Amino acid sequence: MSKITYENFTLFDGKNQSEKQSAWFTVDDATGKIVKMGTGTVPKTDAQVDLDGKYVMPGLINCHTHICMNPLRGDGGMNVNIVDATVHAVQHLRQLLKSGVTYIRECGSSYDIDIYLNELHKQGELKKVPNILPSGRPYSMTGGHGDFPNFGHLVDSPDEMRKAVRTGLKRGAMAIKVMATGGVMTSGDFMDDPQLSIEELKLES
Numbered sequence: 001m002s003k004i005t006y007e008n009f010t011l012f013d014g015k016n017q018s019e020k021q022s023a024w025f026t027v028d029d030a031t032g033k034i035v036k037m038g039t040g041t042v043p044k045t046d047a048q049v050d051l052d053g054k055y056v057m058p059g060l061i062n063c064h065t066h067i068c069m070n071p072l073r074g075d076g077g078m079n080v081n082i083v084d085a086t087v088h089a090v091q092h093l094r095q096l097l098k099s100g101v102t103y104i105r106e107c108g109s110s111y112d113i114d115i116y117l118n119e120l121h122k123q124g125e126l127k128k129v130p131n132i133l134p135s136g137r138p139y140s141m142t143g144g145h146g147d148f149p150n151f152g153h154l155v156d157s158p159d160e161m162r163k164a165v166r167t168g169l170k171r172g173a174m175a176i177k178v179m180a181t182g183g184v185m186t187s188g189d190f191m192d193d194p195q196l197s198i199e200e201l202k203l204e205s
Contacts, residue, residue, distance in 0.1 A: 002030070002047065003035065004027050004046065004047045005025070005026045005027075005042060005045040005047070005048050006025055007023075007024040007042045007048060007049070007051065008024075009052075009053065011025075011055075012055065012056070013058065023037070023038070024038060024042045026043060058102075059100060059103065060100045061101070061104070062104045063104075063105045064107050065092075065104045065105065065107060066108055066109070067089040067092045067093055067096075067109060067113070067114060068086075068089045068109050068113055069088075070088055076185055078148040082110075085109075085111060085113055086113055086117075089113050090117070094128055096129075097128060097130050103131045103133070104132055105133040106132060106135050108135060108137065109137065110137070110148075110150045111137070112171055112173075114134040115134045115172040115173060117129070117134075118134045119172065133174050135174070135175040136168045136172070136173040138153070138177040139153045139155055139161060139165065140152035140153070140155070140178075140179035141154065141156055141195045142154045144196075145182045145183035145185065147186070152179065153167075155200065157200070158197070158200050161196075161200040161201075178201060179196070181193055
C-alpha cells in the first residue's frame, strides 16, 4: 500500500482564518484519502511531490448548477437533442472540476442527464468530474418557468405532481427541484409570480 506526501505549499483548511505555511499531507494512494497532515518536518513516504509554494484548499461545493445549459446561446442551450445536451453536460462538469468544484447539487437537467451521468460516475465509467447530487428534470406548471422542450416535468395538479416526483425518485433523483414561481429564463412571467400551488408543493408521497 503506497503513500504519497505532498509538501511545500500554503494550506487554507476552511476551518481556520489563518493559512498554514510549509504544510504537507500524506495520501493513501489506494483510497485517495489523506491519512496525515502537518507543517514543518516532512515525513518520508513511498513518493514525494513538491508543490512549489502553491496554495491548497478543500474542494468547493456548487449548490445550484444546470450542467446542460449553455448561457452563450440565446435559448440557453435548452432546445437541443440528447447527444448535444450530454456532451455539453460532461464538458461543464470537467470545467467545474478544473475550477476547484468537487461536488455539485444539480437543479434541473434536460432528459434527466444528471441522473444518468451520476450513475456512470459511481460505476467508475465517468471520471474527472465532481460528485453529483442529481435532481433530474425540474417540476413546473404547463406554460411556466421550466416549460422548455425536454426539460421540465409539467404538472398541473397535486396528483400530477405526486406521480411526477415518484417517477423522478424511481429514476434516481436525490433532490427535488420545483419551479414554484416565474423566472428570468421564460418570457411573459416574473420572478414573484406564483406558479405552483401550496398543495402541489407539499409533495406528499
